[in-house]
Amino acid sequence: MNKNNEDFSNCPLPIDSSSFITLAHGGGGKLTHQLIEKLFRPAFNNSELETQHDGAVINIPSEKLALTTDSYVVRPLIFPGGNIGSLAVNGTVNDLAMCGAQPLYLTAAFILEEGLPMELLWTIVQAMKRSADHAGVKIITGDTKVVDKGKGDGIFINTSGVGVIEHSLKIHPKSIQPGDVVLLSGDIGRHGIAIMAAREGLGFQDQVESDCAAVSHLVQNLINAGIEIHCMRDLTRGGLATALIEMAQTSAVSINIIESEIPVREDVKGACEILGLDPFYVANEGRFVVFVKADHAKYAMEVMRKDELGSQASIIGTVMEAPKETVILKTQIGTSRILDMLSGEQLPRIC
Amino acid sequence: MRIGQVGFGGISKEINLAYVPEAKVGNYVIVHVGFAISILNEEEAHRVFETLHELNAMDNPDLS
Amino acid sequence: MKYVDEYRNSKEAELFANAIRKSTTRPWTLMEICGGQTHSIAKYSLQDLLPETISLLHGPGCPVCVTPINLIDKAVHIAAQPNVIFCSFGDMLRVPGSKENLLTVKSKGGDLRIVYSPLDALKIAQDNPQKEVVFFAIGFETTAPANAMAIYKAKLDDINNISFLVSQVIVPPAIRSILGSSENRVQGFLAAGHVCTVMGYQEYEPISQQYRIPIVVTGFEPLDILQGIYLCVKQLEEGRAEVENQYSRSVRKEGNLSAQKIIQEVFQIVARHWRGIGEIAQSGLGLREAYAQFDAENKFPHEVHSQERSTECISGLVLQGIKKPNECQAFGKSCTPESPLGATMVSTEGACAAYYRYQSV
Numbered sequence: 001m002n003k004n005n006e007d008f009s010n011c012p013l014p015i016d017s018s019s020f021i022t023l024a025h026g027g028g029g030k031l032t033h034q035l036i037e038k039l040f041r042p043a044f045n046n047s048e049l050e051t052q053h054d055g056a057v058i059n060i061p062s063e064k065l066a067l068t069t070d071s072y073v074v075r076p077l078i079f080p081g082g083n084i085g086s087l088a089v090n091g092t093v094n095d096l097a098m099c100g101a102q103p104l105y106l107t108a109a110f111i112l113e114e115g116l117p118m119e120l121l122w123t124i125v126q127a128m129k130r131s132a133d134h135a136g137v138k139i140i141t142g143d144t145k146v147v148d149k150g151k152g153d154g155i156f157i158n159t160s161g162v163g164v165i166e167h168s169l170k171i172h173p174k175s176i177q178p179g180d181v182v183l184l185s186g187d188i189g190r191h192g193i194a195i196m197a198a199r200e201g202l203g204f205q206d207q208v209e210s211d212c213a214a215v216s217h218l219v220q221n222l223i224n225a226g227i228e229i230h231c232m233r234d235l236t237r238g239g240l241a242t243a244l245i246e247m248a249q250t251s252a253v254s255i256n257i258i259e260s261e262i263p264v265r266e267d268v269k270g271a272c273e274i275l276g277l278d279p280f281y282v283a284n285e286g287r288f289v290v291f292v293k294a295d296h297a298k299y300a301m302e303v304m305r306k307d308e309l310g311s312q313a314s315i316i317g318t319v320m321e322a323p324k325e326t327v328i329l330k331t332q333i334g335t336s337r338i339l340d341m342l343s344g345e346q347l348p349r350i351c
Numbered sequence: 352m353r354i355g356q357v358g359f360g361g362i363s364k365e366i367n368l369a370y371v372p373e374a375k376v377g378n379y380v381i382v383h384v385g386f387a388i389s390i391l392n393e394e395e396a397h398r399v400f401e402t403l404h405e406l407n408a409m410d411n412p413d414l415s
Numbered sequence: 416m417k418y419v420d421e422y423r424n425s426k427e428a429e430l431f432a433n434a435i436r437k438s439t440t441r442p443w444t445l446m447e448i449c450g451g452q453t454h455s456i457a458k459y460s461l462q463d464l465l466p467e468t469i470s471l472l473h474g475p476g477c478p479v480c481v482t483p484i485n486l487i488d489k490a491v492h493i494a495a496q497p498n499v500i501f502c503s504f505g506d507m508l509r510v511p512g513s514k515e516n517l518l519t520v521k522s523k524g525g526d527l528r529i530v531y532s533p534l535d536a537l538k539i540a541q542d543n544p545q546k547e548v549v550f551f552a553i554g555f556e557t558t559a560p561a562n563a564m565a566i567y568k569a570k571l572d573d574i575n576n577i578s579f580l581v582s583q584v585i586v587p588p589a590i591r592s593i594l595g596s597s598e599n600r601v602q603g604f605l606a607a608g609h610v611c612t613v614m615g616y617q618e619y620e621p622i623s624q625q626y627r628i629p630i631v632v633t634g635f636e637p638l639d640i641l642q643g644i645y646l647c648v649k650q651l652e653e654g655r656a657e658v659e660n661q662y663s664r665s666v667r668k669e670g671n672l673s674a675q676k677i678i679q680e681v682f683q684i685v686a687r688h689w690r691g692i693g694e695i696a697q698s699g700l701g702l703r704e705a706y707a708q709f710d711a712e713n714k715f716p717h718e719v720h721s722q723e724r725s726t727e728c729i730s731g732l733v734l735q736g737i738k739k740p741n742e743c744q745a746f747g748k749s750c751t752p753e754s755p756l757g758a759t760m761v762s763t764e765g766a767c768a769a770y771y772r773y774q775s776v
């Protein structure tokens with residue numbers, strides 16, 4: 001977390017006058033102006049934002065667009081491997097990527113709670129900038145509101161995104177066919193454990209880092225390599241199991257996966273073992289599954305593995321006709337069982 | 352009360368060692384709700400596999 | 416993870432399954448005591464590796480499931496008090512009380528904290544001297560040393576703003592109660608490895624002799640359970656009835672003496688009510704007089720009139736091995752983990768929840 005503090009040394013706002021967010025920062029007056037001019041604009045710095053208009057005007061060189069929006073609330077705001085800012089950018093970028101789109105532009109709306117340290121806001125905004133640069137997107141318009149102390153959890157962020165679709169693939173759960181092969185882009189469970197460890201004060205000596213990352217370039221690499229992608233889904237809340245079950249249900253197929261092929265890091269395994277959690281249901285923020293035509297699977301895996309983010313990509317299963325709407329897991333010891341959707345959040349158990 | 356770092360695969364956590372006074376660095380322990388309740392007996396731990404291989408050898412004499 | 420992954424190996428599981436198949440000539444009904452074992456059996460679909468002649472019943476060893484509704488209602492009442500921080504293991508939160516569960520109290524603004532160890536509750540009490548901290552001290556013999564230590568420390572260090580809502584139960588009287596029932600179907604037991612790690616297994620010897628029944632102290636990993644079943648079947652086939660120790664890497668005959676000493680110091684044997692089953696004499700632990708000041712029931716005296724919401728629920732029969740979860744009318748229909756009618760549908764160690772979540776193909 002020291003890294004984040006260092007960022008603050010560059011914070012351009014006069015700290016002595018306003019080291020915390022006050023209601024006036026949302027009032028539309030001088031302080032609002034200062035916040036935008038000194039903090040947001042330099043961070044997101046791009047020509048669209050520079051027009052200082054009520055909205056952004058953009059040229060889009062494609063007939064097919066993808067549009068998505070998502071709101072981000074997370075506690076703690078800063079966690080190992082990321083913060084609510086990187087999450088808000090990567091999450092929306094990934095949603096676009098899952099439609100097969102190349103993400104281009106984001107909007108960002110902030111709801112700030114009175115009393116939020118300016119330093120923290122700066123750290124978050126910097127992380128947004130870094131993530132946006134990394135994913136090759138621009139944040140081109142935004143909004144800020146301030147709510148009374150106690151009416152928010154420090155900061156809520158909404159991001160919307162636009163991306164272009166420049167291929168003819170039909171990427172949709174309905175395109176999933178029996179025979180398709182399922183690939184997973186990397187190890188699972190890190191984000192959920194990172195958040196839980198930071199939130200519940202579990203006293204782990206080692207930090208598990210969130211996997212929070214944009215996966216759009218991995219997806220573009222697959223598309224550019226000519227892989228016949230039938231469907232993709234990023235694994236967020238509810239983890240791998242929930243994503244697969246939802247897809248099996250929408251596409252009315254059976255998805256058969258093999259436990260021993262699913263990478264789980266030793267630290268995540270250990271934490272799950274301590275807490276009695278199943279990594280299959282633990283949240284991720286930088287992982288996705290992709291369903292491809294069977295004879296493209298091997299090549300797809302090679303393409304993914306060429307990138308660091310996909311270095312642990314693996315083929316985890318296949319699609320079958322029946323039993324419909326079902327995910328079947330071949331366990332480590334060779335037996336099979338049905339994966340079921342969880343009710344609510346997993347709570348640590350005791351024995 | 353004695354406290355120790357216990358590694359669980361890739362992660363470690365402070366665990367209360369009050370109930371395993373003879374535990375030494377490098378021992379494996381069984382942990383329940385924050386307490387080590389026994390030191391794992393490594394010799395015995397292999398017994399499961401020994402029995403199994405004996406069983407298997409009895410059934411398939413030529414394989415052994 | 417060393418000493419964990421080795422016991423989840425498919426090749427060796429298959430070898431044990433073969434050995435079990437070869438030594439079985441007749442149908443046998445076995446019961447695993449512990450909720451952790453029930454969870455493993457369901458999670459790894461172990462039943463699929465066994466011949467059809469072996470049937471597994473799931474015992475009352477899920478502490479969450481057997482905690483009486485009356486104590487859940489008390490917990491809900493206490494957790495709703497202003498100035499109280501209520502600490503609990505995570506899986507207690509969804510267990511249904513007469514009207515509400517602990518999660519409802521949380522959503523209404525109660526200060527509820529999930530803790531990993533009772534010592535965490537003690538720390539919360541030290542950090543919040545102006546608050547009353549209450550820990551829901553549930554569990555079998557396995558959890559007793561941890562709970563006892565927290566209570567012992569509270570007294571030693573004069574931490575007076577903590578109290579414990581105790582629902583400690585013990586295994587041997589429950590086994591006796593099952594074996595004594597006219598409806599009993601159990602022919603062999605897998606005793607709980609961690610319970611015996613603490614208590615040893617001497618106490619099981621007279622039970623095994625009296626009822627002429629094999630009792631195999633068994634671990635939790637798939638290979639442990641398969642070996643436990645194998646040893647149990649072998650005894651049955653050979654007409655023996657003994658106590659055997661499969662989990663010898665952790666369990667010693669006399670158990671963990673220093674843990675037993677603290678349990679003795681803090682707790683005494685009392686009658687306990689088991690949810691769905693009823694009162695069993697001498698089946699639980701209660702605080703000794705010297706620790707009465709830490710009893711949450713004394714600190715927050717409050718009468719509750721508890722009543723099970725559902726008459727359909729047969730969780731008591733499930734816990735005693737008389738019925739299987741899928742023999743319940745409500746199973747998977749009006750009773751699911753989202754809206755559980757009984758506690759056995761809540762905890763991941765409860766037989767109903769394990770059956771629901773981990774269906775074999």
Ligand code: SF4
Pocket residue numbers: 727728729730731733740743744745746747750751755756757758759760767
């Ligand atoms: S399925 Fe539900 S109603 Fe039936 S016994 Fe289990 S908990 Fe009770």
